[in-house]
Amino acid sequence: MAEVTKGTRVQQPVIVKRKMLSTKSNLHGWLFASPWIIGLLVFFAFPLIASIYFSFTSYSILQPGEFVGSKNYQDLFKDDLFWTSIYNTIYFTIIFVPLGIIFGVSLAMLLNMKIKGMGIYRTIFFLPTLVPHVALAVLWMWLLNPGFGLVNGLLDVVGLQGPNWLGSEAWSKPSLILMSLWGIGQSVIIYLAGLNDIPEEFYEAAEVDGANWWQKTRHVTLPLLTPVIFFNLVMGAIGAFQQFTLPYTMTQGQGTPANSLTFYVMHLYDNAFKFFRMGYASAMAWILFIIIMSLTALIFMTSNRWVHYQGK
Amino acid sequence: MEPKVKIKLQKGFSHVGLIIASAFFIVPFIWMVSTSLKPLTQVFSFPPEWIPKPFQWSNYLDAMEYIPFFTYLDNTMVITLLSTFGVVLSCPLVAYSFAKLEWKGRNVLFFITIAVMMIPGQVTMIPLFLIFNKIGWVGTNLPLIVPSFFGVPFYIFLLRQFFLGLPDTLRDAAKIDGASEFRIYWQIMLPLAKPAVLAVGLFQFMASWTDFIGPLLYLTDETQYTLSLGLQQFQTQMGTEWGLMMAVSTMMTVPIIILFFFLQKTFIKGIKFSGIK
Numbered sequence: 001m002a003e004v005t006k007g008t009r010v011q012q013p014v015i016v017k018r019k020m021l022s023t024k025s026n027l028h029g030w031l032f033a034s035p036w037i038i039g040l041l042v043f044f045a046f047p048l049i050a051s052i053y054f055s056f057t058s059y060s061i062l063q064p065g066e067f068v069g070s071k072n073y074q075d076l077f078k079d080d081l082f083w084t085s086i087y088n089t090i091y092f093t094i095i096f097v098p099l100g101i102i103f104g105v106s107l108a109m110l111l112n113m114k115i116k117g118m119g120i121y122r123t124i125f126f127l128p129t130l131v132p133h134v135a136l137a138v139l140w141m142w143l144l145n146p147g148f149g150l151v152n153g154l155l156d157v158v159g160l161q162g163p164n165w166l167g168s169e170a171w172s173k174p175s176l177i178l179m180s181l182w183g184i185g186q187s188v189i190i191y192l193a194g195l196n197d198i199p200e201e202f203y204e205a206a207e208v209d210g211a212n213w214w215q216k217t218r219h220v221t222l223p224l225l226t227p228v229i230f231f232n233l234v235m236g237a238i239g240a241f242q243q244f245t246l247p248y249t250m251t252q253g254q255g256t257p258a259n260s261l262t263f264y265v266m267h268l269y270d271n272a273f274k275f276f277r278m279g280y281a282s283a284m285a286w287i288l289f290i291i292i293m294s295l296t297a298l299i300f301m302t303s304n305r306w307v308h309y310q311g312k
Numbered sequence: 313m314e315p316k317v318k319i320k321l322q323k324g325f326s327h328v329g330l331i332i333a334s335a336f337f338i339v340p341f342i343w344m345v346s347t348s349l350k351p352l353t354q355v356f357s358f359p360p361e362w363i364p365k366p367f368q369w370s371n372y373l374d375a376m377e378y379i380p381f382f383t384y385l386d387n388t389m390v391i392t393l394l395s396t397f398g399v400v401l402s403c404p405l406v407a408y409s410f411a412k413l414e415w416k417g418r419n420v421l422f423f424i425t426i427a428v429m430m431i432p433g434q435v436t437m438i439p440l441f442l443i444f445n446k447i448g449w450v451g452t453n454l455p456l457i458v459p460s461f462f463g464v465p466f467y468i469f470l471l472r473q474f475f476l477g478l479p480d481t482l483r484d485a486a487k488i489d490g491a492s493e494f495r496i497y498w499q500i501m502l503p504l505a506k507p508a509v510l511a512v513g514l515f516q517f518m519a520s521w522t523d524f525i526g527p528l529l530y531l532t533d534e535t536q537y538t539l540s541l542g543l544q545q546f547q548t549q550m551g552t553e554w555g556l557m558m559a560v561s562t563m564m565t566v567p568i569i570i571l572f573f574f575l576q577k578t579f580i581k582g583i584k585f586s587g588i589k
Binding site: 022025026027028029030032033035036037038039040042043044046047048050051054061107110111113115121123124125126127128130131132133134135138139140141142143145147148149150153156157182185186189190192193213238241242244245248249252265268269272273278281282284285286288289292293296 | 322323326327329330333334336337338339340341343344347355356357358359360402405406408409410413414415416417418421424425428430431432433434435436437438439440441442443445459461462463468493497518521522524525529539540541543544547548554557558560561564565568569572576580583584
């Protein structure tokens, strides 16, 4: 991420030629970029502006709707299900994202050891990320089936009675967190790449100073891994706020039991495409945008306190 | 002698940790395949049994009948392949102009491209639906294919970073030889960027193959459903047919796993590249 702005300038072969080439190279540049310029206008810029406008109207696909000022936003704050969905989404994000980081970093450190069979282990950790989300949801519904599922079957072996998992208001979100942790392989790979980038000399120097395993982890590995943790934290938080496919599939879009799995985007989807309250749903989308932007900004603001870039 | 013992001990602990963690990741898979081969009576046995008795291969045939599997597979393939083709065609072209061509407005447009990546899809989802509705594309697979021909900001960004890392010397030499800008791109630079293009293509393939909300929004007729949408419908209607559902889940996952084993290196490199740069 830090290298984004580096090297944006392209070398000019011969300076004298610059003026002569400029119209032609301008033309080429625009021509090459033209698909994206059209895409940007049609699929991003226009919908974005339209969405702001809709959020201030009572637009629905069935009727044209009219300008209602900030009514949608005011109504939202009185909508109980809106607050429930925010609570569920924040609950999931606050628990899943940190757990994902702890679990992911630990796994990556285990996978970074030089021992036999590492290729096989790495493949095993990565496999779940290849499972399509709908299939993942169905698979875990079956694993967590209270009567015949494998998880409760295994708990039974050690003499524990498993909970009702997805059928219980208290356990439905933990269930979702569990199955989301199962698909963590992608971030593990990014952590692994980060671990590979830590120069061996740092560990050697620490060993000369008599550092033990924990001290090396605490003072060499973790600080140098912070840029990668930072990246995964931002991406993880953004993704967690947009949770949709898993809870939708598992509850047939109902968010059951007792709306404990009604996530923000599900509520948005229902309003837009079930009740056709598209103005209202657009207002929700903008609130989501603002939440995500503020969260990202917040993480960025704290980052210079805890993110250490090598060589800086 | 002592450090050697210590290292051995450490490796032992690592193996134990790895095996426990691996179990968490692999057991659900084995369970999926195992259930997919069980007769219904054995599916509902408690405590759970691991080995199907007898192996009920007919689950797969039944599943293909209950949901029109091949129709859904066809639909999924068409969307996946065309949208991947679109991405591979458009994104490198745009990325190349950002990385190697000099033109007015380039930096501004690149900045906007990065900014667009931050916008959650839900914001543009509703107006896009209305646009597609207006031009009569709702109920067809076009909204899931056509936009990819106009570039995806994240892929453009990744490819641009890759192009920046390629040297200019070949480009300059070709220029002196009088090659046109497009020929330089097509015959020299694009082949050099093959690993990155392949990675981006893979990302799109995966995204498209597993997409759920897109088909849910735009595919209204059952004959057009993709595998994801089909499985979700099946689950809604036949919630207790676990053997059949696991068979469908397995069949949906296997193509991606095969692809992964063939292109493992590209996969991993692509993910690393997206995370580090």
